[in-house]
Amino acid sequence: MPLVQHNSLPSIQRIAEEGGAVISAEQLQADLPSLRIGFLNMMPDKALLATERQFLRLLAGHSEINCYFLPFTITGVQRQDEALQYVQSYYQNFEQIQQSNLDALIITGANVTQTVLAHELFWQPLQKVLHWAQENVSSTLCSCLATHAAAKVFYQLDRHHLGDKCWGVFEHEVVSPKHPLVSGISNHFDMCHSRFNDISEEQFEEAGVETLVRSHAVGVQLASDADMRMVFFQGHPEYDDISLLKEYKREIFAYLNQQRDIYPPLPAAYFDSESQKLLQEYETHVLSQQRSLNLIDSFPDKILSEKVTHSWRQPALQIFHNWLSCIKNQRQSI
Numbered sequence: 001m002p003l004v005q006h007n008s009l010p011s012i013q014r015i016a017e018e019g020g021a022v023i024s025a026e027q028l029q030a031d032l033p034s035l036r037i038g039f040l041n042m043m044p045d046k047a048l049l050a051t052e053r054q055f056l057r058l059l060a061g062h063s064e065i066n067c068y069f070l071p072f073t074i075t076g077v078q079r080q081d082e083a084l085q086y087v088q089s090y091y092q093n094f095e096q097i098q099q100s101n102l103d104a105l106i107i108t109g110a111n112v113t114q115t116v117l118a119h120e121l122f123w124q125p126l127q128k129v130l131h132w133a134q135e136n137v138s139s140t141l142c143s144c145l146a147t148h149a150a151a152k153v154f155y156q157l158d159r160h161h162l163g164d165k166c167w168g169v170f171e172h173e174v175v176s177p178k179h180p181l182v183s184g185i186s187n188h189f190d191m192c193h194s195r196f197n198d199i200s201e202e203q204f205e206e207a208g209v210e211t212l213v214r215s216h217a218v219g220v221q222l223a224s225d226a227d228m229r230m231v232f233f234q235g236h237p238e239y240d241d242i243s244l245l246k247e248y249k250r251e252i253f254a255y256l257n258q259q260r261d262i263y264p265p266l267p268a269a270y271f272d273s274e275s276q277k278l279l280q281e282y283e284t285h286v287l288s289q290q291r292s293l294n295l296i297d298s299f300p301d302k303i304l305s306e307k308v309t310h311s312w313r314q315p316a317l318q319i320f321h322n323w324l325s326c327i328k329n330q331r332q333s334i
Contacts (some may be wrong), residue, residue: 002021002022002023002029002032002060002063002065002066002067003015003016003020003021003022003023003056003059003060003067003176004022004023004025004028004034004067004068004070005022005023005024005025006025006068007090008090009052009069009071009090010090011049011052011053011056012055012056012069013055015057016059016260017233018057020056020060021060021063022073023066023266024061024119024176028066028067028087029272031307032064032065032066033064033065033066033326033328033332034066034067034068035065035066035067035103035104035324035327035328035329035331036063036068036100036101036102036103036104037059037067037068037069037102037103037104037105037106038070038071038072038097038100038104038105038106038137039052039055039069039070039071039072039105039106039108040067040071040072040073040074040105040106040107040108040129040146041071041072041091041108042074042077042107042108042109042110042122042126042145042146043110043111044110044128045080045082045083046250047081047130048083048086048087049086050243050246051108051238051242052071052162053110053241054243055106055239056069057237057238058100058237058238058317058320059320059324060119060300061320061321063318064325064328065324065328067195067324070092070097070100070102071090071091071092072091072092072093072094072096072128073087073092073093073094074093074094074096074122074125074128074129075121075122075125076120076121076122076123076124076125076126077121077122078111078121078212081103088231089224091288093211094129094132094244096124098132098136102133102136102137102330103137103138103327104137104138104139104323104324105129105133105137105139105140105141106138106140106143107126107129107130107140107141107142107143107146107150108143108144108146109132109143109144109145109146109195110122110145110146111217111289112145115141115273117149117152117159118152123149126146126149127149127153130149130150130153130154131153134154134229134230135258138204138229138327138330138331139156139228139229139230139231139232139241139323139326139327139330140229140230140231140293141231141323142230142231142232142233143236143238144165144194144233144235144236145195145233147232147233147234148197148199149150150230150232151199151203151204151209151232154207154230155207155208155209157168157199157203157204157207159197159198159199160194160199160200161197162195162196162198162199163198164196165195165237165265166193166194166195166198167192167193167194167244167247167267167268168192168193168219168244168266168267168269168270169190169191169193169244169267169268169269169270169312170190170191170192170193170215170217170268170269171188171189171190171215171217172188172189172190172191172209172214172215173187173188173213173214173216173219174186174187174188174212174213175211175212175213175216176210176211176212179210179212179224180322180325181212181222181224181319181322181323181326182212182213182222182294182322183259183318183322184318184322185315185318185319186315187314189311189313189314189315190211190222190269190312190315191215191235191236191237191315191316192235192236192239192243192244192312193215193218193221193234193235193236193237194235194236194244194247194267195234195235198218198219199219199220199234200219200220201214201220201320204220204223204232207226208225208226209223209224209230209232209330210223210224210225210226212224217268218235219246220232220233220234221233222319226258228323228326230241231323234258236318237315237316237319237320239303239310239312240310241259241309241310241313242305242307242308244270245270245301245305245308246276247267248264248267248303249296249299250267251264252264252286252296252299253293253296255284255286256289256291256292256293256295256296257291257293258291264289265281266279270308271304271307271308272307274307275303275304275308278300278303278304279300279304282298282299282300283312284290285298
């Protein structure tokens with residue numbers, strides 16, 4: 001879809017520079033329907049802009065809709081100076097977004113600091129957004145932590161801790177092939193996960209939420225309620241090809257910075273054998289030294305970034321295309 005550059009958000013200009021379909025408000029294609037997509041970005045500062053761009057790329061995959069992208073924030077999401085200034089410059093607050101006549105809403109994941117979601121500073125403001133969206137928005141798409149929050153708010157489902165981090169690239173299967181959200185998608189495809197918690201297929205089923213895509217290894221990826229008012233991802237279809245690479249490097253940095261005790265394991269099925277060998281050599285070198293932040297300087301980013309693949313890109317684009325088409329069709333039928 002053409003992204004409408006109706007504000008000064010730098011990420012839309014970035015998408016245009018990458019060759020994405022971006023038009024000015026004056027170039028609006030009058031023969032195409034327009035959708036206003038709200039975007040609640042709760043990701044931590046280091047991932048704030050990357051997440052913004054990742055979802056914009058997925059939204060730009062639909063050529064038959066003019067897309068207005070409206071990012072906003074809520075109280076309780078903690079920011080440092082640079083990210084705070086960015087959000088204050090380019091994001092609306094929730095009170096403003098309530099007046100924006102949204103057609104759909106995307107809510108990202110977030111870093112948590114408490115073992116109980118209800119103890120997070122953003123919990124009450126997020127609940128308000130979810131309840132408001134349920135009454136005022138055609139469809140809300142939740143990613144990762146947002147899925148667990150919405151499942152708790154609407155269905156009283158408690159996520160359970162997996163013990164170890166579930167992360168990497170996993171094979172998935174479509175289990176409800178007639179559902180419009182998975183139209184045109186291969187029955188088996190790859191998708192990313194990066195999480196410590198899970199809601200099981202049985203829990204979703206008991207709540208009346210249909211599982212659409214799952215992995216035998218790591219559980220539910222995509223689920224939806226009956227009218228697609230709420231769409232749930234437990235994984236990260238928005239991730240770029242190097243997202244897990246960057247995340248792995250951050251985990252190593254946390255180890256070097258004494259923020260984690262154990263050197264991080266590799267994300268599953270992400271690095272090829274040559275890259276794994278290179279990373280094993282790097283790990284051996286790091287573990288032979290006293291912990292020092294300087295060791296991160298020799299992490300082989302450049303070599304690794306040229307070898308990772310983006311096997312989940314096409315199914316992710318198709319799912320988002322289907323989601324937007326469903327919203328468009330629902331709006332046109334009113």
